[in-house]
Amino acid sequence: MKRYFFFFCYLFSSVMLCAQESATWIWYPGDFEVWLSNDMQNRRTERGTFFPPFWRMDNHYVLVEFHKEFDVPTDEEIAIVAEGKYNVKVNGKMIPGMPAKLNLKKGKQKITIKVYNQGHVPALYVSGKTVNTSKDWLVTFEDKEWIDETGKASDQSGTTYVKAGHWNFDQPTRFPSKFKLPTRLEQAVSSTKHGSGTLVDFGKNTFGFLTFHQLKGNGKLSVYYGESKEEALGTATCETLDYIEVARSSSTDSTLDLSKAFRYVYIEKQGDVSFDQVSMQYEYLPVEDRGAFKSSDEELNNIWEVAKYTMELTSREFYIDGIKRDRWIWSGDAYQSYAMNYYLGFDSETVKRTILALRGKEPTMSHINTIMDYTFYWFLSIYDYYQYTGDKEFIEAVYPRMQSLMEFCLARRNKDGLMEGLSGDWVFIDWADGLSKKGEVSFEQLLLCRSLETMALCANLLQQQDDQVFYDKEAKLLKTKLFDYYWNPTKQAFVHSRINGKQTENVTRYTNMFAVFFDYLSNEQQQAVKTNVLLNDRVQKIMTPYMRYYELESLCAMGEKDYVMQEMKSYWGGMLKLGATTFWEEFNPAKSGAEHYTMYGREFGKSLCHSWGASPIYLLGKYYLGVKPTSAGYQTYEIDPYLASLQWMEGKVPTPAGEIDLYVSEKKIKVKSPIGVGTLKIKSKSKPKSKNGTIVQLDQDTYTMEVHAGVAYEVDYRL
Template sequence: MAQQARWIWYPGDFDIWLSNKVQNRRTEKSSFFPVFWKMDNHYVLMDFHKVVNLQQPEEITIRAEGTYNVKIDARLLPGAPEKVLVPAGKHKINVKVFCQEAVPSIYISGKTIFSDSSWLVTFEDKEWIDETGKTSDISATNYLHAAYGNFTNPTQPPSAFKLPVSPQHAIREEVTPRTRLIDFGRETFGYIRLHGLQGSGNLTVYYGESKEEALSANGAETLDQLHIQLADKQDSVMPLSKAFRFVNIVADGNVSLDSVSMLYEYADMPDKGSFTCSDQELNQIYDVARYTLHLCSREFFIDGIKRDRWIWSGDAYQSHLMNYYLMNDNTTVTRTLYALRGKDPVTSHINTIMDYTFYWFLGIYDYYRYTGDQHFIRQNYDRMKSLINWVLARRNKDGLLEGLPGDWVFIDWATGLSKKGEVSFEQLLFARSLETMALCAKLVNDPEGAAYNDMAVDLRKKLFTYYWSDQKNALVHSRVNGQPTETVTRYANMFAIFFDYFNDAQKQAVKQSVLLNNDIQKITTPYMRFYELEALCAMGEQGYVLKEMKDYWGGMLKLGATSFWEEYNPDASGAGHYAMYGRPFGKSLCHAWGASPIYLLGKYYLGVQPLTAGYSTYLVQPALGGLQWMKGEVPTPAGNISLYVSARQIRLKAPAGTGTLRVKSKTPPKGTGISVTNKGENTYDITIQPGREYVINYTAI
């Protein structure tokens, strides 16, 4: 592949800079509504360098975002040269850039010299000159490899980045002399365009995810207010993109307009994965989940498109997992992880939420599993270490975590859910985070990795010493003043199943005493339904989960949902479905965590998941769960794994890696040239080699 110059910058800086722009676009009514956690910024002064060894002189062209200078072998060149002749031989090129408004970045192109990730960067080079003119020792300077995105045009620097838009039109309108109610047919996101605007007076645009919201002057969560003084007709585009299906435009004075359309704003993330099956309702659920995830996949994986439009770690963690089975867009994953982590020093939990700090670590763990990208781990390890060390310093005398002043212990939106004391769910996520640190420490050869592993082992033991109840066959919810409470909730118990922290007997006990027990407080948010259904799938309950998906997500479809919601309570009625946070339309009707069927269907029905990093080895364990047939594509770093499954036949092809197809069959599976291992209890493993199409005949149980 031919080399190509790219705009490059310090790792994470573009992501943090862009997140500041994105997360400060939120409005409530028409007022600016900023985040309530610490916002970091990019480093304003950056040193880029590379050592080259040329067979012959080479001219390079230099562009920079900011004020810059250039050195060749520590010799400062006059001015800010756009073209530099690098002599033959071995030379060190330095470009130092200062920029406050945007991220200091450079674009360098020549015959063999290109700006790419081979360049090293630092925000402090520690270089000075003593009284004799001798340059200082800069061996203590910490360098990282430059980061880059898909910015290959020398005239379009990273600060020019914008999401693409495309024009779209309404499907119906209701017009009166002073109002115009427009329906775009389904949930959407973008900029309203007013065509032929004219007159003198005021115009208000009320946005609604529902018709009721758009018609509620007092209840609509978002709106735009304009004062019009136009003698001649003009077109106008609203300054901020918004979420809506319905738009209600109310004018006074003699303001008029000809028509209304929109510019649909989207992130260009083509689908790589897919799923279809014999159940048409499930296909519709998958399609709406896919659309929901796309709407919430923008510059970053955000929570929802109407209200917050912020980067919440818990929401983003689920989007990452869904993304691995749909778009497999790793750039958006890493951009989101960088933005969430920010810069040192650490002063609070991510988003101020204790569990959200741990979801960030879990996101790192899963990113490595699905991609095998060690480079990202190496670039971020110091940030991981400073964050986990901050958490470790907040442990109590028993080595556990409880909410301290400034901490938000979230877990889930659930009525009456206690956050007091040492909550078992938080200790469980903490243990997984320490396991992540141990894994990553090993990848970067940090000898402290053994200590992280020891802490994780110790914490897992405490989970069962302090929280396991033989009487309740479950982990209890919390300890208060050193004593376990009697309350059992679903959270820690379901996570412990797919984290594989329980033994088989404990898993079966928890399934009956917690997951299938209606006396345990039910979960009403898609956020935690994600994990509840994952735990059941991990226990082989795909038939039960299929019914739950059809009831829960199908219930939203029956109410006319065109994207999936932040919360769904089947017992609500009418416009009561739209209320949340004490506001009649406070609920998001397009929330990323509502799209979890994408992940469940890919990982637990098609049954595809990596066993080792980047799918070098992987498992395919399909489960029809009552479906007659299903087929789909699961993205991997090397391409798609293609799969068709019925009760009698499986067809499978994978592009790379070594796979294990695991099936339950009444009779031994048959196929041409296959290697079958009988695992007992009607379970068989078949080795899958890359590039070959397998046709397996079996009799599903």
């Protein structure tokens, strides 16, 4: 059996001291992300039963070749560490065995290493004075070399090489396969007797590993977890639980193997089992707090802080939906998490990991998460990523996967060139009672159109001109159909769907509100949509934070920021008034008591810590602090602050080069930025004044001022 174990080749003492910081573990791009996502998403349990994802799970390539050419300035020794079996070639010549050390001569040297690993991702770490593994190494899972009957090797290769994948594994003993999130000790706030057991309260929703201190005896512990007190005490219907057999003659601390989400834990004992107290190891993704928001409104400040904590909990190895139930990577949920992240931690690495994990491997057999709209959100997320980060290298790496996924989508269009749910397709849109998914749903055509526009933008960025022309043409054709087939001139809105080639009568909010911030509507159409749909209580209301996010964004885009501020305080503030410590998957103010916890036909099926509940972070950063990039990576950007009912607000918005600091009151604006050239927009009753900025008047009460990197500006104005 030894041949199936990992082969870890590493060096100690003096060789390790010589390892350069520039060396890092590398792998085939996307493979570590796929492997890690499989590991994470298969931790889900429901009442102790293993509960895997609904969709196809891919795997890493088991045999990968790595190579790079170097011009070695002097003779040097390199150290080689691999996760898996490997062989080494130098300038095409095979080196005997699996060398842990290798001497290289001065001059041009091509290092080629093949790594095989069935159980984990084939990964490589090479370190020396000048020869180090990095993102610039080329890798392939193919090997199209051949040898003819005379023993002559092929002169040409059809092998496709790509740049290596990597993250932050920068030490030879820090194996990618051993990755775990860090933990820290957290104590419960109370522990009380309840019925035949003990109810432990940690004070707020949290996530980690439960620890029993001084556990001993023989018998069993029954552990029931709850995001609410009712759930923890609902031993027959709570979503997650553990049954633990105990056989200990002496007292020891014991930490459970599987992390769980909870605020309350109810524990019942059988036999003579005893323990002193219960604590937890809080598991978290270490991300620097870069974004910030504070204002004169304490309720709004509390909403921002709870949204921030919700985001912290759902940011794990990847951006997941909710910490209690699924713990899976859903593309629609992740798309919103990316946007919130750009105004909070600006953690580009987790965005990239999540995008790659969602895409998976070829061949493409179904939509991402099996959901049509979630495939389209995946496309949209990539150009957004470029807009905020300016990371062209990632777009270059992921573009072939964009192409193949778009080919899959376009091949599934019907005779009218529209997307319609086929066998195996889940048309989701939103959780809403009675929402029809039949026929050709306008929302899906809208998202496909935006996805095609994204493809054209990325093709242009990468100078793929034929691709750009093709995708641009397809996007324009579909946009024309969107208006021809779905815009109802009588209703002055998009209808929900077509069935058998005819418009249905139903008008829903989804297509209409997305069309606003996609900038697909004329000013006249926008006003009609605002009146007839978004501010019309006769149109079915949205109950999920998931779609409230987009509804409120569309209203912000149309200047209804006072209304949106009231809605944020009412909707998210409504959850806080009910004692929420994190924001929920769904909130209906008409419900009461334990009704709030029900979903999916289960008493405690609803997630009370859901990533899409954290959207005030994005709304406050983009539309009230008013900061957004207008070209890639904040080389140019806009600051358009809006106080609404606030007397003052201040905050930080992260960028690739640091944070934009902003303070706004009714009389003064202070701003300092570390990057690019910004345009500060100012609404003022008289011309603003600034000692070191140039004020330009746009119209009667609107002014602008350029903001340059490294300069602290103060502006006096009259709101």
